[in-house]
Amino acid sequence: MTTANAHSASKTILVLGDSLSAEYGLVRGEGWVSLLEKQLTAKNIHAQVINASISGETTVGGKTRLPSLMEKYHPDILIIELGGNDALRGLSLKASEDNFRAMISTAKKDKARIILTGMQIPPNYGKEYAQKFFSLYAKLAAEQKIVLVPFLLEGVADSNDYFQADRIHPVAKAHPVILNNVWQHLYPLLRK
Numbered sequence: 001m002t003t004a005n006a007h008s009a010s011k012t013i014l015v016l017g018d019s020l021s022a023e024y025g026l027v028r029g030e031g032w033v034s035l036l037e038k039q040l041t042a043k044n045i046h047a048q049v050i051n052a053s054i055s056g057e058t059t060v061g062g063k064t065r066l067p068s069l070m071e072k073y074h075p076d077i078l079i080i081e082l083g084g085n086d087a088l089r090g091l092s093l094k095a096s097e098d099n100f101r102a103m104i105s106t107a108k109k110d111k112a113r114i115i116l117t118g119m120q121i122p123p124n125y126g127k128e129y130a131q132k133f134f135s136l137y138a139k140l141a142a143e144q145k146i147v148l149v150p151f152l153l154e155g156v157a158d159s160n161d162y163f164q165a166d167r168i169h170p171v172a173k174a175h176p177v178i179l180n181n182v183w184q185h186l187y188p189l190l191r192k
Helices: 032-042 059-073 084-088 093-109 127-144 172-190
Strands: 011-017 047-051 077-081 113-117 147-149
Touching (some): 011 032, 032 047, 084 127, 147 172
16 A cells, blocks of 8 residues: 555644744744644645644633634644643643633534643742643543643753753754654544
8 A cells, every 4th residue: 555545635734832833943944843744745645734833822822713723724633732831921720721621622623633732841830830730731631532742842851952042942953853753643643
């Protein structure tokens, strides 16, 4: 079976994220979402990628913008890459959780399959808060029966070489690693 025949009809993938998906501090085309488009083409997988990511985006912003994005694009797959800015701004975990639930509900109504990308925050925000924040993603994924990328920055977070001077935003050479973290969870959905 050839790669082209192994996949069903063309898919639309919507990425709803923050600066980690919006190519903050990078040359256009270097971020993981752009690399995803190139990988899909290289593998002869017919899919349209819409990057609706905005630097600084929070879960409340995502929740607010998602209904019109769903109406406009009717994506087959929604990748939610949000939450980091909620934590950096000290928003309550309850508020973030409610916003994630609203986004998941909106996507499910439109029959989109959902990938939630887990995020961690530095322990200087308080060990208990950091732990509860990280576990929120797995809790939601299990409860809502959606796909989880356990940690978006797996293989990136522990290396200073992978970050811009701010120690928050990855440099270009980190983005293939980020893409691989997402790809292993996205690829099975593209085969359905």
